[in-house]
Amino acid sequence: MKLSAIRRLLLTFALSSMLPVAAFAAGTDLPKDLPKELRIGFQKSSVNLTLLKHRQALEQQLKGVKVTWFEFTAGPQMLEALSVGSIDFATTGEPPPIFAQAAGSNLVYVGAEPAKPGVSAILVKPDSAIRALADLKGKKIAIQKGSSAHYHVLRAVQQAGLQWLDITPVYLAPADARAAFERGSVDVWAIWDPYWAAIEQSAAPRILATGKGLVNNLSHYLSARSFADKYPKVIQVLFEELTRSDSFVQKSRDEAVAIIAASTGLDKPTIASFLERRPRSPVVYLTQNIIDEQQRVADNFYQQKLIPKAVNVRDAVWLPPGTKL
Template sequence: MTNQPISQPRFQRGRRQALQLLGTTAFSWALADHYAHAQAKPVSSAPDQLRIGYKKSAVNLVVLKQHGVLEKRFPSTKINWLEFPAGPQLLEALSVGSLDFGLTGDSPPVFAQAAGKDLRYVGAEPPKPESSAILVQADSPLKTLADLKGKRIALQKGSSAHYLLVRALDKAGVAWADIQPIYLAPADARAAFERKSVDAWAIWDPFYAATEVALTPRVLSSGEGLSGNNSFYLASRTLVERHPQLIRALFDELTRADQLVQTSRKEAVQLVAAFSGLDTNVVNRFIARRPSSPTTLLTPAIVADQQRVADAFFRLGVIPRQVRVADIVWQPSASEYASYAQLSPSIVPAKG
């Protein structure tokens, strides 16, 4: 019997899958060892069910999901994971009672609050200004932000990219009325960008990284110096009022997951790639842009920054009413805060 040669594409695909499995296994061992030595404090009260919303770029949540960390920490609670393409869709689900907890960028909570949605800011990750950008084609005649005047720009309405574009136009002295915003979800925006039916695209990771790898576009501007691109954890009022200790425990586990991502970057890339189906080059690119991201309470500085986001959208008439961000920021009681202080001594309660 003659041995048949293995085709190069088939061999490469098999090798890539093997490497992803190896990386994921190594990360699993590291995670198991990490949690074996971690002192996980019990939670006095946990709900029967916890529904968590996430996106592919929510690295810390992905780590917890893939390794069943929360299922082990809260054995009496059924953990349901629901994936969303962007923050606006996630917060709509949270506001109608289909979710309990989730992570979004800076703009979606502003739109939700302005629409009277019943939810609470409970935590934040550090700014990630390099994780979003305004992209143009490599051969585009657009060279500066001022060149966006009169152009068709794709973006997800109410997303962090929306605020990035607002700030970019402000910096360039271009009025919002002088552009043509084309509101599209990321997948549709990518298709429009590829067809060149839009002149530019405001987008965030991992869609940003995937487009860089596939199309080699030109970055007209990242969020650096324009938008902090903050990430927020939001929760239902019911979860906040009935299970505050659970939220503290979630922060604990999310921060531990982030510590492991920072110390085992290669394995983290393999794990997220295997989970998401994204190419490892894409995952490596967007994780490299992501700073250390422990989960903390909202500080006064974070609340003030988020208020600037809300005020910008109100000035443009994009949201129907002015909102005070601090009104829906969770304020833990003294005893609850004492627990946080032990975990993150540098964090102080947010004031309105």
């Protein structure tokens, strides 16, 4: 990547701490050895991917490549599919790739979106006696294991001066966790948008803590190393189009709300609330700052014995040819 291109994109994105993706120039020839199929995993929180699916820009850019989309309930399930070769490209929060790497997966980080600390919450019932993070002691907390919510709860427990063993985690996927929370089988639910926005609309739970001051909630893009090494131009095209999707969210909010609502099956007020909390999210290649932050998350999980072995995040970082940290 040429330095001049990096400078231009730094000005465009105003993200001095991140290495932006070089723009894919219109008319540039793609390599002849494109994949026959590009299989993409996404979830309800994947705003840029959801809009990219609707826009069909990949089908226009990658002529002859069959683009197939697979929806997952959460990041850990998505990375299981990536690990066994069922998909080629995925996006999750910070913890799922750490758990996958600890389990021996050959995935690589190929990119990231900026921090979104305000799009996750630890929720209690309106009449709950839980008023402070210290009150989590002895409580049952519904969490998707290995998700951003998992780390959110860990940091909340630590900030309260508690130990992980002081709580009772109940590992449930989002839909099951909501059901358990609503019927009172658990005391607390840690969850991210748009699931948080959805229950806000119907049940008005009380927010014990958002991610602000506790977690960064970066979104990571991941692939198999073999796919990224063989098709770096495909990754480049993906990132350019994902960033265009984010620009669409900022400039055409009402239309974006309608598209995402139709895709997710959630109502427009839920999606509008979610997008209101979501910051601008262009896609960038990884930088040392991003890697260092992810390493801190990994080290914390290992120190708490929540993953079986220490993880070196840098071992799983992929950068396009000619690019250095």
